[in-house]
Amino acid sequence: MSPAKPLAAPPEPADEVAGKRERRKQARPGELLDAALDLFVEKGFAATRSEEVAARAGVSKGTLFLYFPSKEELFKAVVRENVSGRFTEWYEEFESFQGSTPDMVRYCLQVWWDRLGATRASGITKLVISEARNFPELAAFYQQEVINPGNRLIRRILQRGIDRGEFKPLDLDYAVYSIIAPMVHLIMMKHSLAPCAPQDYALDPQRYLQNVADILLGGICAPAAHRTGKR
Incomplete structure (x- = not known):
């Protein structure tokens, strides 16, 4: 059977x-x-x-x-999905932030790392830096979609501090780069420069960002604001 x-x-x-x-x-x-x-x-x-x-x-x-x-x-x-599409969320957070502007600067650095720098998407910045000259259309797109909105947001943060008497008068056209440059450095260390560093040189992103914030705020804060804004 x-x-x-x-x-x-x-x-x-x-x-x-x-x-x-x-x-x-x-x-x-x-x-x-x-x-x-x-x-x-x-x-x-x-x-x-x-x-x-x-x-x-x-x-x-x-x-x-x-x-x-x-x-x-x-x-x-890919850029819109991972980076530029998030500016609406970041601008809303700027509008609703209740703390001091020094605290906002620290928050900005930390959130940037958590949501972008520590993710795969941070590699987009390295890619654009390395290939922008060969693809000018994509470079122009990245400037319009990422660089310009990012600069405007940081400029608004710094202007908030000036308006509230927390920051000294600043040349905002250049002051924005004081915040952007350490972010770019951290990304380049992660994606390009790390193999060039000594083996015993471990760059801890959290310590790095904390020190960046301390140095920046030490330079731009009005004395009283620096005392109250620093953690």
Whole structure:
């Protein structure tokens, strides 16, 4: 007597199959952006091929181009998803912040590290620095989407401190770079310069940012504000 054949699973209802396909379709852009971010950070923009992004995301190159018609548009979408799309949130936090401006500077540095510097997305900054001259259109896009809004936000923070008498009068056109430069340095240490450092030189991001804040605030705070704003 032959063994009984296993019963076939009943077919899924058509609406459930369609629902799964729709969920998969909606997930694809996010999966493509994740794959692109990884490859752009690992290999750079020029060396990353569209078919590699598609393969890592588990789709065909044709599917990739359905969502992003070129590698340049894919890069722009990666930047918007991971960096520039967050400025609305950061501006809202600026408007609702209740503490002193020295405290806001410390908060700004820490939040930047937690939400961007410590993540994969920090590699975008290194990529742009290394390849901007070869891709001027992408450099212009990054300046419009990331650099200019970031500068405006930091400028508003510093202006808040001046208006409240917490900071000395500052040349804001240049003072913003006093905050931006340490952030860029930390990213470059993470992605490019770390292999050049001595093996016993461990750069602790938390200690680094704390010292940056102490030095910055020691230079720009009015004396009373410095005493009350420092932790």
